[in-house]
Amino acid sequence: MELSPTIIALLGLLLAAWTVGAAWLMISAGAKAKGAESTRKAARRMARLLDEAPAIPLLVRADGRIEGSDRLAHWLGFDALPQFLSELADADDRGLTKAQLSELSEKVRRAQKSAAPFRMNITVPGSQRSLALRGTLADPQVSPGGAALVWVFDFSESATELSRMREESARAKGDFAALVGLIEAAPMPMWFRGTDTRLRLVNSAYVEAVGAESAEGVVEGQVELIESVDGLSAAQVAGQAVQHKQSVERIVQATIGGERRALRVSDLPLGEEGVAGYAVDIQEMEEQARAHRAYAKAQRNMLDRLSVGVAQFDAERKLTFANQPFRRIFNMRLGGLADGLPFERLLSEARDAGRTPEVRDFPAWRQEHVEWFASGETQEEAWPLSDGTHLRIVAQPMPDGGLAIIAEDRTEQLALSATRDTLLRTRTATLDSLFEALAVFAPDGHLQLWNRSFASTWGVEAETLDEHPLVDTMLEEIAGNLAKPKHIKRVGEVIRTATLDRNETGSRVALADGRTLEFAGVPLPDGNGLLTTLDVTANEQAETALRERNQALEQADQVKTRFLANMSYEFRTPLTSIGGFAELLESGVAGELSPQGREYVQAILDSVGRLTEQVENVLDLSQSEAGLLPLRKEKLELQPFVTQVVREREAEIEAKGLSLDLRGGANIKVEADRRQLARAVGHLLDNAIVATDRGGKILVDLAKKPEGTRIVLSDNGAGMSSEELRRALEGLRISEDGEGIERRQGLGIPLARQLIEAHGGDLTIQSQTGLGTSATILLP
Template identity: 30%
Template sequence: MAGALRRKICAVSALMAGTTLSGFATVAEAQDGALLQRSARLFSSSETIAYSIFIGVVSATLFSIVWLVRQRGNIEAEVNEYRTALSEAQNKISKYEALISDKSRRIVIWEDTGERPEFVGQLPPETGVPAADSDFLAFGRWLRPTSAAPLEKAIELLRSQAQSFDLTIETQRGEVIEVQGRVSGGKAFARFIALNNMRAELAELRVERERLLSSMSTFQELLDSIEQPAWRRNNEGALIWVNHAYAIAVDATTPQQAVNEQRELLNTVTRQKIRATATPESPYHDRISTVVSGNRTFFDVVDIKTPSGSAGIAIDASDAETIREELKRTLKSHAETLDHLGTPVAIFDGEQRLQFYNQAFARLWGLDLVFLESKPGNSELLDRLRSAGKLPEQLSWKSWKETALSVYRALDTKTDLWHLPNGQTLRVIATAHPQGGATWVFENLTEQVDLQMRYNTLVKVQGETIDHLAEGVAVFGADGRIRLSNPAFRALWAITAEEAEAGKHIRSIEAVCAQSYEKPDGWRAFAQFITSFDDERPSKQGTLELLSGLVLDYAVIPLPDAQTMLTFVNMTDSVRAERALKEKNEALRKADELKNDFVQHVSYELRSPLTNIIGFTDLLKTPGMGELNDRQAEYLDHISTSSSVLLTIVNDILDLATVDAGIMHLNYAENDLNELLDDVAVQITDRLQESGVSLEIVAPAHLGSIVADHQRLKQILLKLLTNAVNFSPEGSAIRLTCQRSEGDFVFSVADQGPGIPEDMLKTVFDRFSTRGQGGRRTGAGLGLSIVESFVSLHQGTVTLDSRPGEGTVVTCRIPSHDQPQSIAAE
């Protein structure tokens, strides 16, 4: 109210100021010209303006004061009215609070702002409702769960969606409270009213009704969810309710359709029987057969009588009937199976009387079928067998029989061996039944015992055989423990029989054998192989060398029964012989390398002085060195000839050493064969004239060209011609025949010499091999060796044909190559 008053005063002041200024302007305009003229004469213009402003301000102030006094009176009147209205409103609020704040109701008010709710009124303490505001909204603490959850949900919808509600809730003490939820003036109200007398009883009945309806709905939903048909009938026997399983059983789409059409699951006779026999104290219970979905089905039907009619349920017993029939068939099948077994079987009931026996049982004991079909007792059966002399004799028959029949009181299976007088051995297995009786099984062990004796004999024979083997043998199981070992195994590894006895683990064997073997990884590998779980275990072989010098060949062999056999063979003598041969071979190889190094070194060292000798000899023959007498000239000729021969030998040896070292290079180039033959003929002319032998070259006019090493090809021809000249008699002719064959260059040199004996043909291409007497000059025997080496480098072939007294023919075949260069192989 004070703020409104201040706003009014400000507005009045502004209005009065405007009015004063307007009045002052009007008065100034109304003055006539005479007054202005007098003022102009009495005051100056500036004084006149100042005086005018002063008068206007004083007039405006007086007017404003008068107006403010009048408005003040009006405002005081309004204030008095507001005070009166406020007092009346407070009185009304006090009356309302007095009406609300009783002990039978409580109101909770929620603002839109989300602040804490306001509480008005209280509820009686005997209802169990907390008095504190902070505990009141914790509904789960003082309300039953069936009331707290719906109330919380209703309040949430009231505040969020303005949805009103009316609920009846129940406290933990069983008191009933009515709750009303409303929205008004933008606020949410929840009114809690404690009920009493008739109203409370009505509310309690309503709660009980809801509880009963909920229970009925729960049971109805339960019956609807089960697979067993259920129904209710009225006093006239008509259906009034069925579940879904019932509707399915009678081929109805819905349960309501089954009720409307009165589709019956039970036949008329069964329904009449139920109505006639069922009473509230004794419900009807029987197994019936009916057709459901075209199939014969068995039901266990239970129907109870009620004051309003009856209710029933049908439990499907088709599986039980099927199982019962299947059990009958199974028992019959088992009986037939046992009857065809070769093992005798007898089954006695709880009274120890024979209920079943198979044919093997009858054959074993040779009993009369009439006697067996009479179902004799077990004691009677034993007495019958003893009197027939078919059971083993006992010192105390009574005690033995009591022990045998004690199986009917035993919890575990009993097993015994019976040695019959006819030589058979039976294992008797007697098993008591939980519901009484026992089953006797008679297993014939005669063949098994015989086989076991044979097996033991075989094991002994195998043991003796393994013990006398020179090869060390040890067998380990899958668990890594040794099964057997022979003396040879223990002798090779220098271990005792106690250290390798059966049952010892391979780790302990490894620890003992490690003293004889500098690399224990071998035995560790054996252990890993023996104890591994790999599906496939391939055999393994290797060699071990012991510190004692023994060399052992070992083999790890997996056996079919998951065992592993280790075998060790002493290979010391063989290894020593092998090592000796290897050492000798290495010595020969080094000697051959030393020879080649020596030949190559000496050849290079001899070539330099020989070159000097030949050079100085040729120099002495020149006229510039002076005249030589006949003897000196002859000596110089011998020196020159010998030096040339020696240089040729050294060159040949160097060539062979180069070939053996594999470092000779062939310089392939295209060669004109006609020019090659002319060059060779010119170089051999002096030798032909010296020996008095002529050369005949037989070749086509145009031999063409070949890709080969020119120097080595000419050297081959010269060696063959020189060799032919050396062994040809004076006045004879040497024939050089050349031709082309499939691109290859084929040539042969034939002489008319003495030929080569047959025993020397295999060695003519060997180095330093001579043909003995018959040649003019005795050489080093390297000519044909060099020819063969050079032809082989060209990937060609050399053949020799010679007969004593008929001369010799050497034929060479040189292929043409495309590559420009090749490195010789050894």
């Protein structure tokens, strides 16, 4: 079958069109293949970017399906990401906790329904990974149907760093609060200045120190605690500390609480922040330092006054102090102390001066003594020197590593010890040579010491005493020798009183052989008691004779008393009778008398008066010497009393033309016998009138003194020599032959003295020839 040209043409056209179409399809397919490859490369690049991105997307569809990368699965602890959101909480403790999943599901549901974005932070259980979730409604182009897109951020490092920073911040805040509290509670003033050296912060101690009301007031008023020193204020000193970038410390005086106190002030630069400062009150430390220096000085002054040598060495074995006795003992040079003399050199120089013992190996001996510094124990040695001196050396280690050396010169003590031994032997020999029987008892009752006479006096065997028996044992031996054995208690009581009670007592006992022993217990300074015994048999006999003689004297005194009473009657009765008869004759009872008879009668009356007075004086003097003078004491106003005594002698004073001056304060009272005291003062006044020439002066002075009432009678008469005054004070006395009475200067002065002494007073008379006499009466 032949095809027509038209069909062939159509077929050619069809083939051409098909070829063209095929070519176009091939070209189009190649272009699309290139576009697809580019898309795949872009998709892989985007997927890689998402994998490397710090956030991973998690797509949650409306049905709960989830889409995400494997990296997110690894963050959540899964090998592969589950298909549904509810599976993120795995039963194998992988993924989220139920609480986290519940919260996430709720937030996703809310975002899907209301398109509300949400934020959530979770920490994957079992790991330190912290994830931040940022969720929102997904774009329809990403996922239609109301899916939620959750971006997951891994901020583990940021969370760790943030947690660390929070902890550090909290710790810093706590430290700052504690530091502020510490500064505020500090007992010392503290402050902070800015770079401009102005106060910015002060504590309460600073506020109290400056006497302000608040810290704000201090900062606002820039109240400084420290005063300006050498023209520099506290702020300027702080500025210097900031400028030189080093702390400044100084000791200044400040007024705190109205008192001047010593403060150690420190300014500490704090870089660019400013400068801090604080002040420490060192007033007590300064006072203690002064007290310590004063104590050390006083101690060294005291050591210089000791008789014992004392030297102090420091931890470097150098001499720091040596008192005068130490220097004298070791013949030290004056410059040795100033040079810090080493201990080894001191020993060497002491050896050269002959002040150390002679030893064979001196270097070894010196090294042994150097080891005293490290021994830690007290060392004591005796150093006999070549010149006969004996030293006692004591080395006392000190807490600071030093050493104190005490050197005592015991030469005199050893000599005294030898002398003591000699004295003990001498004492023993002396005791043995005494007539008294002596024994010394200790407080425990043992016999310690006795002499030879003790055994023979008390009749005790010497062998018994050699055993130093107790008091009870010795008393049993003595009791058999007494006339009355029960009197042995007296001996024991005397020994006990002397040894234990430390009192001195005594007694007597009679022995069976007729002897009488007198014994006494005497406490000794060493605590022992001394029993001293004396045979007083002869004294007893003499005492008996004296007792009998005393009885005879007492009887004679009674006879004398009766004699004085009789003599008082026998003297006064005749005189009274003579005076009475003479007065009768004068009155004319026996007739009128001639003028000559009247003169005779008047002479009789005058004589009777004088004799009566003399008899009264003699009797009073005798009674006073015998202690029998009766006194009737009463309260007397002294000035009126003496005035009356003077007026009784007014006629005699005017007759001689004498002037009498009576002085004395009022209200002076004494307790005395009016009659006897008037007689005593009258006798002294009579003597002054007699002894004073015409126109003379007599002074009577009354005064109240601390020691008593004083009456002074003085005149400017002829006066008396010392011999005449002695004889006047004696008055009457027994003549040398013993058969009569020798009259001296009368009875006035002796009687006045006896009367005043009977009142408990005292009479003192001073006289000088040509100047007069002064009599002083002192009454209690």
